[in-house]
Amino acid sequence: MPDAAKVRIAFRVNGSEHIVHAWPMARLLDVLREELRLTGTKEGCGEGECGACAVLLDGALVNSCLVPALHADGASIITIEGVAQGEQLHAVQQAFLEHGGAQCGICTPGMVLAAVNLLEKCPNPTEADIRNGLAGNLCRCTGYMKIFESVVAACKQQR
Template sequence: MAKKVHVTTTVNGDEHEFLCETSQTLVDVLRGELELTGTKEGCSTGDCGACSVIFDGNLVCSCLVLAIEADGKSIETIEGMADGKELHPLQQKFLELNGLQCGICTPGILIAAKALLQRNPDPTETEIRFWLAGNLCRCTGYDKIIRSVLAAAAEMREG
């Protein structure tokens, strides 16, 4: 069997080293080797967005990134979204406005919404809907998700 590859990467500000097979995906290593199971795998084809992470500043589906590509990169997952005990305003609004039902899509949606608000702090409903079109949710019908993002954006603008 081919030898595993040594990878050094930064996840949520912490340096991690791991060994992986060249065919392993980033989501596989995040969940398996690093035990960061907050990132979910829903389809493995980049269609559901449950595995969304921020990869060197870009929103990606971690099922479409090879783990070896993470070498020297900086990754942000749902586990790094809250500032210690302080929830991110998006997390808080999702709780207050019931922007989640079962919660399986929630980490991916929160990460994607955070990436949106970094780029556009005042998105319209339509902009949010199109930005989040890569994140499937089967429970909510999206209504309360969109409202949660709008409310969080408003709160963040007020600082």
């Protein structure tokens, strides 16, 4: 395909406007990682199972490996790089740090975004809410217990 077949995509990422030229069906994951060098978004499976590539797209948690770049045109996206305010960690990040929510760290960006999204939608989640809210994000290290604890701690912190 000639480069002319690429499309112009304008979107907002972590508060900054960006314009990229990409194949319409390029994965949002690759655009973020390769065009914008936002490598905090990870690829774990490439088929929407693991959630390592999760980002917030107009406030919804999506697997960026399944989102065509064209779909992001005009959208506002938050990646893991946009969660902290400068050096000030988000309550969820601080809780993951203190309560053992991150081990190897590869699921952490997606998991943190899933937790942030959960607490935005549901500020006082029950245990079942937390389990369901994170069920699209796989973690092989923690057995999830420390992640649940981190979410509970972040929730208390935010109150």
